Amino acid sequence: MRKISAVLLSAFGLALAPAGAIAQDAYPTRPILLTHGNTPGSNSDLMARIIADPLAARLGQPVIVESRPGAGQTIAFGRIASGTPDGYTLIMMHSGHPIAGAVYKTLKYDTVSDFQMLSQLILYPFVLAVRQDHPLKSMAELIAYAKANPGKLSFSSTGVGTTQHLTGVLLQSKAGIELNHISYRGATQAVQDVLGGRVDVLIETLTQTTPLISSGQMRGLAVTTAKAWRTQPGIPPLGDTVPGFEVNGWMGVATTHDVPRPITERLTREIGEVLKLPEVRERFEQQGNEVQGSTPDEMRDRVAKELAMWKQVVKDGNIPQQ
Numbered sequence: 001m002r003k004i005s006a007v008l009l010s011a012f013g014l015a016l017a018p019a020g021a022i023a024q025d026a027y028p029t030r031p032i033l034l035t036h037g038n039t040p041g042s043n044s045d046l047m048a049r050i051i052a053d054p055l056a057a058r059l060g061q062p063v064i065v066e067s068r069p070g071a072g073q074t075i076a077f078g079r080i081a082s083g084t085p086d087g088y089t090l091i092m093m094h095s096g097h098p099i100a101g102a103v104y105k106t107l108k109y110d111t112v113s114d115f116q117m118l119s120q121l122i123l124y125p126f127v128l129a130v131r132q133d134h135p136l137k138s139m140a141e142l143i144a145y146a147k148a149n150p151g152k153l154s155f156s157s158t159g160v161g162t163t164q165h166l167t168g169v170l171l172q173s174k175a176g177i178e179l180n181h182i183s184y185r186g187a188t189q190a191v192q193d194v195l196g197g198r199v200d201v202l203i204e205t206l207t208q209t210t211p212l213i214s215s216g217q218m219r220g221l222a223v224t225t226a227k228a229w230r231t232q233p234g235i236p237p238l239g240d241t242v243p244g245f246e247v248n249g250w251m252g253v254a255t256t257h258d259v260p261r262p263i264t265e266r267l268t269r270e271i272g273e274v275l276k277l278p279e280v281r282e283r284f285e286q287q288g289n290e291v292q293g294s295t296p297d298e299m300r301d302r303v304a305k306e307l308a309m310w311k312q313v314v315k316d317g318n319i320p321q322q
Helices: 002-016 019-026 043-059 071-081 096-103 139-148 163-175 187-195 206-214 261-276 278-286 296-316
Strands: 032-036 063-067 089-094 115-124 126-131 154-157 180-183 202-205 218-223 249-256
Touching: 032 043, 032 071, 043 063, 043 089, 043 115, 043 249, 043 261, 043 278, 071 089, 071 096, 071 115, 071 249, 089 096, 089 115, 096 163, 096 296, 115 261, 115 296, 126 163, 126 187, 126 206, 139 218, 154 163, 154 187, 154 202, 163 180, 163 202, 163 296, 187 202, 187 206, 202 206, 206 218, 249 261, 249 296, 261 278
Parallel strands: 032 063, 032 089, 154 180
Antiparallel strands: 089 249, 115 249, 126 202, 126 218
16 A cells, blocks of 8 residues: 555645756657857857767757857857757857857847856967068067057958957956957958968967968968966966966856746756866867866846946947947
8 A cells, every 4th residue: 555655645746846857857758959150160150060960869869059140149049048048059158259249239138147157168269470581580579669669560350340350449458558350251261362472460269370370371470368378378368568468268058047947957067067077078179179177147247247248348449330
């Protein structure tokens, strides 16, 4: 009788349990979409594909990488913010996300509160580089020349309001110089124009600059992180010339706000385990990144602090909001 009573009580408990709780226990029961707001083959796309298969192996369901570019990536983020909070749609969030919150007048989402941060994945610098035969050999020489010749030197970016653009704006503010901004739709043409002598300074990721520096086509003048970077130890930090200068590129994973806590905790835990895998760490580091996970709160704090910083840069630089 005791066994029968236990079985009946168990069945009765399941009958009273909320459907959502049962669904959470079973999560995931179908494929998960890992989306990003950049083009196929972009840095976001490459990093997403590094974690997709090992994350799928841990979750027991396929993780499908999807590209949704457009409107400075805000289309992809808007879709996540207004999506169903079930944990089946994730997004690769990166340092461009708080910048979008600073440069757009209105967005259909709140940059911080409409997302559930899961974990940061990687950290990386941006690099300021010139063609190998450029007459300016260091950041000190570049800043001295720019002060003596306002607006004569130019720098590239992959678009108005991108991290590359605002890094250049922040440099002008902190160094007290005036540079000419040249905007491109992507890195390819920017690289060609710097190599061809039509633009002076390339501001780009390690992924773009490392092959050019290694092959002797460009010279790295500075990295934007606080210390010299492991894969480019010969390039000094920009803060050595411009005290206090620091811009960190980063990438992480987020999802829709209000996803049930047991699901977000599972996702954060599994992402953390994926980052421990030697083959994952090796692939990230081959691209020049530093593997650096985080708690959801740490990732949220980073977004909030950078949003405030870039809003101030936009204001001080008199950059028209889009």
